[in-house]
Amino acid sequence: MKNKTPLLKRMRENRLFWPLVAMALILIIDSIFAPGFFKIGILEGHLYGNLIDVFNNSAPLMLVALGMTLVIATGGVDLSVGAVIAISAGMGAVLINPVFGNQEITNKVAADPNLTNTPLWLVVVVTMVAGILCGLWNGMLVSRAKISPMVATLILMVAGRGIAQLIERGQIMTVYYTPFFWFGNGFILGLPVSTYIVAVMFLLAWVLVRKTSIGLFIESVGINAKSTYYSGISEKNIKLFAYIFCGFCGAIAGLILGSNIKAIDANNIGLNYELDAIFAVVIGGTLMSGGRFSLLASVVGALIIWTFTITMYTFGVPANALLAGRAVLVLVVILLYSDYARLLMNKIFERKGSQHGEAN
Amino acid sequence: MVDNQNILSMTGITKSFPGVIALEDVDFSLRKGEVHALVGENGAGKSTLIKVLTGVEHPDTGLIELDGKLIQVRSPQHSQELGISTVYQEVNLCTNITIAGNIMLGHEPHRFGSIDYKKLNAFAEQSLKRLSIEIDVTQPLGNCSVAIQQMVAIARSLEITNAKILILDEPTSSLDANETNELFGVMRKLKSEGMGIVFITHFLDQVYEVADRITVLRNGKLVGTYATATLSRLELITKMIGRTLVEFDDLTKLKRESSQHIGGEALLQAEGVGRSGSIQPFDLELHAGEVVGLAGLLGSGRTEIAQLLFGIDKPDSGSITIEATPVKNHSPLSSIERGVALCPEDRKNEGIVAELTVRENIILAMQANLGWFKYLSLQKQYEIADKYIKLLNISTPSADQPVKNLSGGNQQKVILARWLATNPRLLILDEPTRGIDVGTKAEIQKMVLSLAEEGKSILFISSELEEVLRTSHRVVVLRDHKKVAEYSGNAEKHIDIKTIIQTIAGV
């Protein structure tokens, strides 16, 4: 029983359609106004150029977007992702170069690029655990204590920065240990390490949600929690999983970001990531009310906002000035996907379609 | 000479929604100084008729005359302005504001630009006095019983509009006997002042106590309007839920044959199971291969039993055993694991997951049973979905259609498919044919019997008594949250509908 929907309509209804259109638009503008944008060269044995920068720098956001997608799909939100990045990056820095009392790291030993106080693998593990614990905290508040997700994660969003500051004893910690930089600056087979990390995490997420029933349950809970409960699925554990995974993603993002920036400021690292993460998720077609989601669309969404940001840099617009514009964009995207807009769109396209004798 | 006894006259009201005709050519009139009861089972059209009168819905056809003048009620606000006040079952007031505040909300007396609380309280007291109520009007409404809250709601609606008509929608559901009497006192007082009162209720005793006339609706059509004094309880119930003759047809033959397969041992046994506020302790035994029907009026406790057996609610007393093993950790999932399934009453909010596809809806409960990690492969899912689409004759362009695009009847079939896919031993069906076209109704009824023949145990709940009788081997009758009787038919004699109606009526 196949239904013959015209190609344009089917394309339009695919979740990737609008994100790819937006992406194409930005790239077209770049090719016209900033011809150097697409140059990719080879330097020191790896690929080099604006586009590579985009992939490398957008990696933390892509990771956060993965986690945020699942949380929003359950009908919630996680405003604490920036704070989780700060906590995990700060934890990494402290484990490598612990500061005692208020001494700054002027000690030659500590500034040794080959020395670390904790083996790197342990740093990674501890950071991951920290992220999971943050996610667990959020998840328990939302699923067990039934606190609204906005309020629950708002608390960690603000208190978390305080925790990060505590971890770093209020200082901006610089990491000197070279192997740590590999996450954010290294290259494998010419491509940035961070891209591989994103690919692995994406694969992990995809397997977890599409090769198990978790994805279906998440969507079901987001659409109608009551009917889902009547079918034997408890929303508590599904939501808990989503928040834990989001915390985990935040931790890995923090690791990459910290490795990239090298000097980790608990107040500023990961700032405004919540905004961009929400943007990536909604432009991928996931509704704020929850339900159907697409990991790929969210990753593309993260790419879009980063490409947009780099394009603006190329035109000389400073980052903070973009903040206002990005905020308006998110709202516009949310409205575009809302019911009102959908009705409007259908009306416009319907008129064209009915001329071809199409039933709707 | 125009009959100016009627304060309200509705004629030829028809209202339909996609897939269902809620009201078909219904007439309703209300006289000055009368209490007029509006009765009917679920889906009869009562609430739609009231929504038309209060402007929440607009009728497709029909006329409304208020005090001799033709009107069109545009909105709830407008209906209030016209003099139609409504008090709903869920009292639409604000519990955080005082009684006086609620009565005068939006119309507070002011003095020098700020609210004059002295006057406010005085007005409120006067208002309640009219209803013969004296109470401290400065306490928050939330501190008061539902009975008082309703009185306040009535007082408010009388206070702010020059009300000619008062609609009371199921006002006594949360009241005890004393409070109900007080409400009736208020109603009689208002009646004597010339107010026309529409009284919607499913408590038939109360209808006889306070109503002058009764209008019965059934399946969207008007059955008739009668003077209370001339209609006996039995006649009333008969008009509400059944005809006096039962037709012989294939179904009965099928039933006769299948009743031979009924298992001896009880599949499910409920002993003294009860839940305060919802159903009094009852015993129930369900056998494999048997269809047990739950009959009773709206509010008698049918859905409550279904939800208790399935694990949505936990019983306060008694025990449930399935195949002689007691049930612990009662929940929907544990029920599914034990082979119990519930097709819920509220299709939209408890049944379908709207944006998911037909396939996903069908395999949902089955997947819940398998857990997070034993994911049914897509191929298997399509197989299962296609199997049930064919089996239940579900009309859908494909298994990938979002279930919200299907008609009500097909949605119901999808839910049914979901539960059949879990291969249950006991299937509880709560109003499975409500709001569905006649053809599909018959299909589902036939299916119920063939499932029983396969060895499943079925608990069949429906407002339509005929339907219950046609499909059930045994009928359990509920009245006022209590199980009152049980009747079995056998190969020779079918269950008598008259007897059932009498039991429900309590005569």
Added chain:
Amino acid sequence: MAKRIKPFLLANGPMLAAIAIFILVYVIGGQLYPNMQKPQVFFNLFINTASLLIVSIGMTFVIITGGIDLSVAGMIAMTSAASAALLAKGASPVLVMPLMLLVGIVFGFTLGCIIHFLKVQPFIVTLMGLFFARGMAYIITLEALPIQNATYRYLALTKVHIPFFANAYVYIPSLVGPLLLLVVIYLSFFTSFGRTVYAIGNNEQSARLMGLPVGRTKIIVYSFGGFCSALAGIVWSISLLSGYGGYAPGMELDAIASVVIGGTLLTGGIGNVIGTLFGVLINGTIVSILQFNGTLSSWWTRIGVGVLTLIFIGVQSLFYMRKKH
């Protein structure tokens, strides 16, 4: 008399708890650090929490209607940056201050309209408002911009002496909050508008059915919130004599915390600004204690406020859930 005490306690329990906690924390502080017992310390609370009080008052109304406003801190930053920029260009405070208030009203009005007419959830709309406002502040000036205007300096440095307390003083901006408080108390209890706000918070559907102007009231509430944020921004820019997009980080949580601790339910309908005052004072007292301690880092305030808010939300839901049964 006794009969009226119990319902009074029940109705105002959370607010009384806030007052009690404030007194408790203050007394504990006074015992730990004898210097805290000086009267000026109490008045310093009003000096230090001047902005927070104003913002929290605006936030109270928003939360009572069942909504939330995350944009407040952004508005403070934007107001400070805009004021600094305009003053640096030579504009007069007589022009700048009303202009800022107008901007705040328009901002809040816009948010309110999006929330009501386009039916987008308040948290996401005001979250975007937060980023938008901060973004605008950064567009105006990337670095902190000092204010050298004479009037501002006067307002910042002139002491107002408190009668009956020798050597006790506050600054002029510190008086704005308490004045605003009086106005809002009047609005809450003595106007139909205030009653409507409470009705909406209790049950928006009922309020609509009762014929109350729900849409108009909600939009006014958010506009008022914007006004308060702008006013707080003016006070902030006077106190710091500069403007910058990064100011007041996380103040939205401080404001929400003050409102919640003061006894207002996040779900709406219950609470009042008097409680909020004490919530703000508790916040200020905790900061004072940390300052007197000197060794504990100020980051503990952030964490402490977060935990306290959580506890209060938990207690609230228990308290009110039991009431329902």
